[in-house]
Amino acid sequence: MLTSPASTLRFPRLLLTGAAGFLGRELRPRLKTYCDVLRLSDRADLGTANPGEEIQPAALENKAQVLNLLTQVDAVVHLGGISTEQPWDDILAGNIMGMANLYEAARLKGVQRIVFASSNHVTGFYRQDEVVNTRMPPKPDGFYGLSKAFGEDLAQMYWDRWGIETVSIRIGSSTPEPKDRRMLATWLSHDDLERLVVAALTAPIVGHSIIYGMSDNQTTWWDNTQAQHIGYRPQDSSDVFRAAVEARQQHIDRQDPAAIYQGGAFVKATPHG
Numbered sequence: 001m002l003t004s005p006a007s008t009l010r011f012p013r014l015l016l017t018g019a020a021g022f023l024g025r026e027l028r029p030r031l032k033t034y035c036d037v038l039r040l041s042d043r044a045d046l047g048t049a050n051p052g053e054e055i056q057p058a059a060l061e062n063k064a065q066v067l068n069l070l071t072q073v074d075a076v077v078h079l080g081g082i083s084t085e086q087p088w089d090d091i092l093a094g095n096i097m098g099m100a101n102l103y104e105a106a107r108l109k110g111v112q113r114i115v116f117a118s119s120n121h122v123t124g125f126y127r128q129d130e131v132v133n134t135r136m137p138p139k140p141d142g143f144y145g146l147s148k149a150f151g152e153d154l155a156q157m158y159w160d161r162w163g164i165e166t167v168s169i170r171i172g173s174s175t176p177e178p179k180d181r182r183m184l185a186t187w188l189s190h191d192d193l194e195r196l197v198v199a200a201l202t203a204p205i206v207g208h209s210i211i212y213g214m215s216d217n218q219t220t221w222w223d224n225t226q227a228q229h230i231g232y233r234p235q236d237s238s239d240v241f242r243a244a245v246e247a248r249q250q251h252i253d254r255q256d257p258a259a260i261y262q263g264g265a266f267v268k269a270t271p272h273g
């Protein structure tokens with residue numbers, strides 16, 4: 001948790017999808033600071049509601065459930081969906097139908113701002129010796145990354161046609177610490193994740209903006225110059241972990257696609273492992 005909140009703005013009601021997941025559990029107490037009521041949703045168990053929380057289970061592919069979910073909501077932080085390379089049917093349900101249901105419900109219910117957890121795997125087939133900016137064409141490294149590219153395009157269409165604003169955050173690797181050499185470039189601390197999500201919720205005008213979710217890491221493959229209007233200033237860096245990570249992983253196989261491409265092991269992941 002941040003010692004002082006990243007914004008003084010308060011929303012009457014925020015919706016957090018994917019709230020039972022890894023990042024959802026991390027953001028649940030943090031987002032409560034920025035709203036009167038935090039509506040939590042997932043298809044997995046969310047436990048009991050704390051003060052100021054309401055729990056509303058939903059399957060993202062269920063249009064009626066998602067329509068109900070968006071009732072009387074001021075903004076959405078959308079983390080729900082498949083988060084790794086999985087069989088296509090699961091990705092189709094959670095990330096394709098789920099996104100379409102979410103945005104159509106937002107249109108029907110008058111929700112004006114969505115923060116979409118996209119992924120660095122939208123551009124996972126760029127090489128680790130390239131620096132990618134947010135205007136360069138996608139190069140998804142699998143069906144998962146492809147589904148996130150679809151999500152970003154859907155968000156763009158709902159901005160152009162219906163004026164619903166989105167910040168698509170291409171999250172790198174948001175873990176307590178960077179686990180390997182790749183993550184020295186892709187790491188996003190949980191405190192910086194909070195800063196970024198709050199900046200995306202509160203920036204005055206965003207249209208549809210894309211930003212990479214990374215901390216202030218010395219090594220970086222991503223250029224957020226085109227997203228400065230979001231006002232995100234990372235405060236953490238993977239560099240404090242560098243010596244320990246390099247000591248743990250001294251050898252890199254330079255012929256391995258996982259070491260060549262930004263998506264790492266995702267570039268060779270199959271839905272079956």
Ligand code: NAI
Nearest residue numbers: 018020021022023043059060080081083094117171173174
């Ligand atoms: P996670 O897999 O732990 O959480 C996703 C949640 O979505 C789960 O609780 C799951 O039950 C729920 N979900 C999946 N399919 C659903 C469906 N059809 N209907 C309703 N709920 C469904 O993933 P994590 O790590 O918490 O990531 C959250 C989001 O951020 C995901 O969208 C992921 O793609 C994205 N992201 C995360 C990164 C990370 O470093 N953790 C990196 C890049 C993107």
Ligand code: 15L
Nearest residue numbers: 083084119120121172173186
């Ligand atoms: C993602 O998109 C995944 O959701 C997450 O589990 C991490 O593996 C991350 O990318 C990554 O690239 O490290």
